[in-house]
Amino acid sequence: MEDDKSDKIYLINSGKIKVGYITNDGDEVILVILNKGEIFGEKAIFDNDTRNEFAQVIENQTSVCSVTQDVMSELLKNNEDFNVSIYKFIGYRFKKLERRIQLLLFKDTKTRLKEFILELSNDFGEVNPTTKEIVISHPYSQKELATLIGTSRPTLNGMLNELKAEKYISFIGKSIILKIS
Numbered sequence: 065m066e067d068d069k070s071d072k073i074y075l076i077n078s079g080k081i082k083v084g085y086i087t088n089d090g091d092e093v094i095l096v097i098l099n100k101g102e103i104f105g106e107k108a109i110f111d112n113d114t115r116n117e118f119a120q121v122i123e124n125q126t127s128v129c130s131v132t133q134d135v136m137s138e139l140l141k142n143n144e145d146f147n148v149s150i151y152k153f154i155g156y157r158f159k160k161l162e163r164r165i166q167l168l169l170f171k172d173t174k175t176r177l178k179e180f181i182l183e184l185s186n187d188f189g190e191v192n193p194t195t196k197e198i199v200i201s202h203p204y205s206q207k208e209l210a211t212l213i214g215t216s217r218p219t220l221n222g223m224l225n226e227l228k229a230e231k232y233i234s235f236i237g238k239s240i241i242l243k244i245s
């Protein structure tokens with residue numbers, strides 16, 4: 065929770081966690097939705113202050129493992145490869161968050177969606193060698209996608225249908241098929 069002591073780092077064993085904060089108006093802002101194998105609470109690596117974000121389970125079968133700040137410090141001190149991996153991961157997370165903020169501030173909804181689809185293709189996409197399309201089997205619901213690009217679910221549906229009509233994307237079940245030009 066926000067204002068909790070920042071003394072643990074968490075690894076997601078299974079399921080999904082959303083990380084965000086509540087505005088002064090009481091609105092929820094989702095910063096990121098994390099999946100199996102990802103960490104959160106990494107602020108504890110840097111200091112022992114209080115948290116300014118919340119983390120909430122969004123999938124029933126979610127399991128996390130906590131690591132205390134002391135144990136993490138020992139791991140970072142005694143394992144150079146682990147140390148480099150953690151800092152690369154944190155750097156990548158900051159880079160993605162900074163890009164998302166720029167998109168939210170300076171781009172229209174359709175551009176944000178297209179950029180997010182490209183990001184999804186990097187994270188979850190596989191090229192179909194036969195059709196030369198990228199099949200993006202992502203873990204997000206439509207509501208989560210809408211939240212992540214800063215729009216409503218109905219607006220997201222409209223934009224997805226526009227992109228489909230423009231033959232930019234298509235769908236197979238929940239997967240997005242990105243057309244490669």
